[in-house]
Amino acid sequence: MDFEPMGVAADLIILTVRDGSLQVLLIRRGIAPYKGRWALPGGFVRPAEDLETAARRELAEETGLGSDRIHLEQVATYGQPGRDPRGRVVSVAYLALVPDLPTPVAGSDAASASWVGVADVLGDPKRLAFDHHRILTDAVERARAKLEYSPLATAFCADEFTISELRGVYEAVWGQALDPRNFHRKVTKTEGFVTPTGATTTRDGGRPAQLFQRGTATTLHPPLTRA
Amino acid sequence: MDFEPMGVAADLIILTVRDGSLQVLLIRRGIAPYKGRWALPGGFVRPAEDLETAARRELAEETGLGSDRIHLEQVATYGQPGRDPRGRVVSVAYLALVPDLPTPVAGSDAASASWVGVADVLGDPKRLAFDHHRILTDAVERARAKLEYSPLATAFCADEFTISELRGVYEAVWGQALDPRNFHRKVTKTEGFVTPTGATTTRDGGRPAQLFQRGTATTLHPPLTRA
DNA sequence: CCAAAAGTGTTGGGGCTACACCCATGC
DNA sequence: GCATGGGTGTAGCCCCAACACTTTTGG
Numbered sequence: 307m308d309f310e311p312m313g314v315a316a317d318l319i320i321l322t323v324r325d326g327s328l329q330v331l332l333i334r335r336g337i338a339p340y341k342g343r344w345a346l347p348g349g350f351v352r353p354a355e356d357l358e359t360a361a362r363r364e365l366a367e368e369t370g371l372g373s374d375r376i377h378l379e380q381v382a383t384y385g386q387p388g389r390d391p392r393g394r395v396v397s398v399a400y401l402a403l404v405p406d407l408p409t410p411v412a413g414s415d416a417a418s419a420s421w422v423g424v425a426d427v428l429g430d431p432k433r434l435a436f437d438h439h440r441i442l443t444d445a446v447e448r449a450r451a452k453l454e455y456s457p458l459a460t461a462f463c464a465d466e467f468t469i470s471e472l473r474g475v476y477e478a479v480w481g482q483a484l485d486p487r488n489f490h491r492k493v494t495k496t497e498g499f500v501t502p503t504g505a506t507t508t509r510d511g512g513r514p515a516q517l518f519q520r521g522t523a524t525t526l527h528p529p530l531t532r533a
Numbered sequence: 534m535d536f537e538p539m540g541v542a543a544d545l546i547i548l549t550v551r552d553g554s555l556q557v558l559l560i561r562r563g564i565a566p567y568k569g570r571w572a573l574p575g576g577f578v579r580p581a582e583d584l585e586t587a588a589r590r591e592l593a594e595e596t597g598l599g600s601d602r603i604h605l606e607q608v609a610t611y612g613q614p615g616r617d618p619r620g621r622v623v624s625v626a627y628l629a630l631v632p633d634l635p636t637p638v639a640g641s642d643a644a645s646a647s648w649v650g651v652a653d654v655l656g657d658p659k660r661l662a663f664d665h666h667r668i669l670t671d672a673v674e675r676a677r678a679k680l681e682y683s684p685l686a687t688a689f690c691a692d693e694f695t696i697s698e699l700r701g702v703y704e705a706v707w708g709q710a711l712d713p714r715n716f717h718r719k720v721t722k723t724e725g726f727v728t729p730t731g732a733t734t735t736r737d738g739g740r741p742a743q744l745f746q747r748g749t750a751t752t753l754h755p756p757l758t759r760a
Numbered sequence: 761c762c763a764a765a766a767g768t769g770t771t772g773g774g775g776c777t778a779c780a781c782c783c784a785t786g787c
Numbered sequence: 788g789c790a791t792g793g794g795t796g797t798a799g800c801c802c803c804a805a806c807a808c809t810t811t812t813g814g
Contacts, residue, residue, distance in 0.1 A: 309577035311538025314612065314623050350536035353621065357612040383610040383625050385541065385584040394580065396541050396623070398610050470792075488777065490794065512792025513784040528775080697765075715804065717767065739765025740811040755802080767810075776801085783794075 312385075313395040316360040317348030317438070319381065319445035320368065320402045322421065323462045323478045329421040330442065331368060332434075339391045340435030344427075346442065347419065348397065361400035368419060369404065377403045377461035381445045389437045401445045403461035425481070453479055455529040457499050460520040466503055468515040469493055480532050492530060498523025539612075540622040543587040544575030544665070546608065546672035547595065547629045549648065550689045550705045556648040557669065558595060559661075566618045567662030571654075573669065574646065575624065588627035595646060596631060604630045604688035608672045616664050628672045630688035652708070680706055682756040684726050687747040693730055695742040696720055707759050719757060725750030 320331040332344040347368045351360040358378065365373045378400055385396040424446055431439050452458045459475045460467070473489045476482075493499055500518035508514045547558040559571040574595045578587040585605065592600045605627055612623035651673055658666050679685045686702045687694070700716045703709075720726055727745035735741050 309540040309542075309622075310580040312541045312578075313536040314539045314541070315536075351539075351612065353537040354614050356614065357610065357623070380609055382607055383584065385578065385625070387581050387583065395536075396584070396625075398612070398623075468793090485778075486792080487779085487794070492776090494794095508785060508792095510792065511786075512790085513794080515793055531776095695766090712804075712806090713765080714767070714806080719803090721767095735765095735812060737765065738813075739763080740767080742766060762814090763812105765810100765812085767808105769806105769808075771805090771807105772803105774801105774803090777799090779797090781794105781796080783792105785791085785793095787788100787790090 310394070313390075313393060314351045314357075315348050315395055315397045316351055316357060316364055317346045317397045317399050317441065318361060318364055318368065318402055319346060319399060319442055320365065320404060321424070321446070321449060321462075322404050322406055323475050324406050324421060326474060326478055328424040328446070328478045328481075330424050330427060330446075331419060332422050332427070333368075334418040334420075335435060343435040344422070344433055345435040346399075346438045351398075357398050358400070361398075361402075365400075365402050369407065371404070371407070373402075377458065381441075381448055384437055384441060386437065397441075399441045399445060401448060403449065403458065405462055405464050450479055450532070454531060455526050457521060457523050457526060460500070463520075466505070466517040466519060468507060468510055468517060469500075470510055470515060472500070472518075476530070482532065496523070496526055496528075497521075499526060537621070540617075540620060541578045541584075542575050542622055542624045543578055543584060543591055544573045544624045544626050544668065545588060545591055545595065545629055546573060546626060546669055547592065547631060548651070548673070548676060548689075549631050549633055550702050551633050551648060553701060553705055555651040555673070555705045555708075557651050557654060557673075558646060559649050559654070560595075561645040561647075562662055570662040571649070571660055572662040573626075573665045578625075584625050585627070588625075588629075592627075592629050596634065598631070598634070600629075604685065608668075608675055611664055611668060613664065624668075626668045626672060628675060630676065630685065632689055632691050677706055677759070681758060682753050684748060684750050684753060687727070690747075693732070693744040693746060695734060695737055695744060696727075697737055697742060699727070699745075703757070709759065723750070723753055723755075724748075726753060 322329055333347050335341055335343055335345050347364055349364050351357060361378060362373050381399040381401045383396060383398045387394060427433050428443060453476060459472055462475045463471055469490050473484055473486060476484055498521040501521050503517045503519055505517045506514040507517055549556055560574050562568055562570055562572050574591060576591050578584060588605060589600050608626040608628045610623060610625045614621060654660050655670060680703060686699055689702045690698060696717050700711055700713060703711055725748040728748050730744045730746055732744045733741040734744055
């Protein structure tokens with residue numbers, strides 16, 4: 307075997323919807339390089355550890371969540387020579403979608419981790435360390451695209467949610483208002499997207515709304531459409 | 534920096550359409566492990582080399598094509614401990630789509646490289662070395678999905694092609710017959726999918742067919758649909 | 761002339777957008 | 788009662804699958 311050894315890291319793009327906007331969990335770097343700049347959480351993959359296991363471990367460290375039920379998927383791998391000034395590091399990016407957490411960034415080991423609006427970060431290419439702006443761009447586009455043809459938006463919701471809360475997720479991620487009536491019909495008619503629990507809530511005001519859980523579908527036929 | 538060094542490889546899934554079926558380029562391994570078994574072509578990323586550059590280099594070695602004009606995209610990264618018995622190797626998989634090459638597997642350095650029907654290989658999970666069956670499965674599904682919403686099918690065609698040749702690509706990749714008349718209308722009406730060259734050919738028999746080139750679109754609105 | 765493939769026209773049905781309208785709650 | 792959001796009905800439009808039909812070649 308004749309290869310140059312490299313560092314392999316798992317970096318996380320942890321997205322949530324809070325206060326009607328899409329937000330990403332960032333940490334402020336305490337050490338060089340890029341000391342004081344914002345960065346995506348992440349760390350090196352351990353010798354006997356699977357890539358996804360490493361990503362779940364980092365996720366648990368950052369959010370304090372036993373992360374089995376959190377949606378996590380690989381996005382892409384970034385390996386430009388020079389992307390990390392300390393040496394040759396290849397980074398595998400994982401996208402995590404989490405519900406609005408009651409405890410904001412609990413057991414985090416990073417001194418300062420916080421939720422930041424995605425629109426703000428994407429608007430300033432110099433805000434993030436390394437090539438993390440590029441990674442975030444790719445991950446957010448992946449999330450936006452997947453809302454169209456998968457039931458993934460439910461990953462942003464609590465166990466039980468109303469249709470209008472689900473619509474709020476779409477509106478935050480896509481940055482676009484949707485017709486509440488047509489959205490309601492489309493979601494409830496699509497086989498396996500959501501299943502009613504029988505309960506209702508008035509937490510959104512107005513007439514009581516039915517509560518739903520995630521369904522069993524993995525793809526949406528037909529898809530929802532942006533713009 | 535406190536990390537365990539790992540080998541990073543770029544593996545290739547090179548697909549083409551020949552004789553009406555989707556085929557993949559495989560090499561027969563001359564050395565252990567998995568000696569004598571079929572495998573995807575690939576190799577280690579060099580110290581100062583970008584991941585995609587490594588993939589293009591391997592592609593050129595296997596196909597003999599100056600590969601600038603070949604479609605190449607990253608699919609996913611595989612890093613299970615134990616996936617390579619020789620040590621910890623993380624493999625970044627790249628999907629390449631090539632036209633039916635006049636010279637079958639020219640400048641290949643591997644003793645025996647050949648085109649194999651994808652359906653055959655996918656039907657037998659033990660045919661390929663390492664976790665390459667899994668990698669191939671993922672890459673083929675990616676290709677099938679992308680034909681729906683991108684003009685990527687043209688990557689399988691020569692510089693000039695007829696609509697029915699393009700339809701043949703769809704039928705081979707999706708394993709499904711399409712209506713020639715509706716397909717023709719859909720493709721030619723979709724802005725930027727194909728542009729007519731003005732020339733015609735009778736190489737497919739029957740009435741002369743117009744020749745087309747790839748257009749400039751990157752996504753198809755509306756998409757073509759399977760099943 | 762006939763076979764074969766290219767390409768156009770047409771029609772009926774399904775789904776979707778846009779909006780009118782009614783329902784059930786809190787205050 | 789009135790504001791607020793939940794949910795249903797429906798009309799018109801567009802798209803699209805299905806298929807009849809015409810065109811242009813080779814043999």
